Amino acid sequence: MPFEEVVGRRDVLRLCGGAGLLPIAGCSGTATDPSFAVPSAALTDEPITVELDGLDPRTPVTVRASAASRDGTRWVARAHFETDGDGSLSVPEQAPERGTYATADPMxxxxxxxxxxxxxxxxxxxxxxxxxDETAYDVTLSAEANGRTVAESTTTRRLYDPRIEHRTVGHDAVVGEFFAPPGDAPAPAVVHLHGAGGRPHVPTGRLLASRGIATLTLRYFGDPEPIPDTLAEVPVEYVETAIEWLRGRERVRGPNVGLFGFSRGGALALLAATRSDAIGAVVGWVPSGVVWEGLGYGRVPAGTSAWSVDGEPVPFLELADADVGPPPTPSLPFFEPTLSAAGEDELAAATIPVEEAETPILLVSATDDRRWPSTALSERAIDRLEANEYRHEYRHESHAGAGHYLRFPYLPTAGTERDVRHVYGGGAEANARAAADAWAETVAFLADALGGAVE
Known part of the structure; x- marks a missing residue:
């Protein structure tokens, strides 16, 4: 990346004893002093190489990582290794003997x-x-051998490139935030559609723009007007209006733009793609190929469809009547019984006619999704594409053991299984691997389908 300073092992050793880019402990001007080789900064979605040099051969060493959360809480990880025959260690290539993770993993x-x-x-x-923190956070790496700290370095994880452009959308008919890549050249573009939480994924827009994809993070229900107050009969035409607004930006290279939806937003993306020929790609994370009942105030069942077309509710499946107890709770019991009991005609009417889209489609699901059965709901869409011999590229990536809460790659995933209100499913390792794989696949898919290059 243009703003990154990726420094190799020899460069680190050369910088010891001088004014270098990396803060390194143990540098005394000799190549035998223990030292880390690690980039000084990288985007949060970029895996980096962490290496350690200058120890005796076959030396037990503990590598620790620490970072501060926005509230000041200190987070830590550790891994115990043994150096190789020349006294060095490459973290990506070696499984720890013990620690907070188990297999060889650069991150x-x-x-x-x-x-x-x-x-x-x-x-x-x-x-x-x-x-x-909103812009970046620091991770401090330290190495301990023979009971003492022998090397230390800090690497910065950037949430986005600070050179991206940002503007709040002031159009009367569109609510959201627009992000463009650094520079002034037109770029491929997407509309990002949030889930039932009701707020635009601003960090996603920033990171996509950092990777060369202009992004409108669209809000489609909640405050302010003209959007609906709740997730009930949201007009699909609103997405079409947003697409046209985005296509009219000087920083957007057309003619088509992509749709990238999360959860309920994934269903909206698929539905919108059946109606517009201005869509060049669709990505759905933990989406649904079936239309469901919407949500009213307090997120209670709305009694009507989540979506509307031409002022009429789109056919939908009702949420089941379930007693899930006090929070945090899963919401699977509201979906699975209805999905199992629905008659063939009822299910067919509520299934999104994805075969009517004219664009490549990528769906990402999680097998331990506790919010709704995203794998089964994605397979419903894929089965329909296959049955109709869909002529465009389509893929479904199902991540074993992962849950609904997919966040940026390489952020700590402890706590992503649930929060104070919801159970999302998965586990720390499965969620980490799903997030990394899904993000890399998504960025590459969008860049390829929309004719852009990943920065």
Missing amino acids: GLFWSMRPADATPGNRLPPEVLFVP
Whole structure:
């Protein structure tokens, strides 16, 4: 990346004893002093190489990582290794003998961090989640051997490129935030559609723009006008209006734009794609190929469809009547019984006619999704594409053991299984791997389908 300073092992050794880019402990001007080789900064979605040099051969060493959450809580991870025959260690290539993660993983020390005061192996309280500062956070790496710290370095994880452009959309008919890549050249573009939480995914828009994809993070229900107050009979035409607004920007390279939807937004993306020929790609994360009942105030069943077309509710499946107890709770019991009991005609009417789209489609699901059965709901869409011999590219990536809460790659995933209100499913490692794979696949898919290059 243009703003990154990726420094190799020899460069690090050369910088010891001088004014270098990396803060390194143990540099005394000799190549035998222990030292880290690590980039000084990288985007949060970029895996980095962490290497350690200058120790004796076959030396036990503990590598620790620590970072501060936005609330000041210190998060930590550790891994125990043994150096190789020349006294060096490459973290990506070596499985730790023990630690907070188990297999060879270049980013294991990053996603496996937990609060420093957490009891190892125990579930965190539901209110605990690593929330970084808005722009970036620092991760400090330290190496311990023979009972003392022998090397230390800090690497910055940027949430986005600070050179991206941002503007709040002031159009009377569109509510959202627009982000464009650095520079002034037109770029491929997407509309990002949030889930039932009702707020635009601004961090997603920033990171996509950092990767060369202009993004409108659209809000389609809640305040302010003209959008509906609740997730009930949201006009699909509103997405079409947003597409046209985006296509009219000087920073957008057309003629087509993509749709990228999360959860309920994934269903909306698929539905909108059946109506517009201005869509060049569709990505749905933990989406549904079936239309469901909407949600009213307090997120109670709305008694009508989540979506409307031409002022009429789109045919839908009702949410089941379920007693899930006090929060945090899963919401699967509201979906699975109805899906199992629905008659063939009822299910067919509520299924999105995805074969009517004219664009490549990528769906990403999680097999331990506790919010709704995203794998089964995605397979419903894929089955329909296959049955109709869909002529465009389509894929479904199902992530084993992962839950509904997919966030940016390599952020600590402890706490992503649930929060104070909801159970999302999955586990720390499965969620970390799903997030990394899904994001990389999505960015590459969008860039390829829309004719752009990943920065």
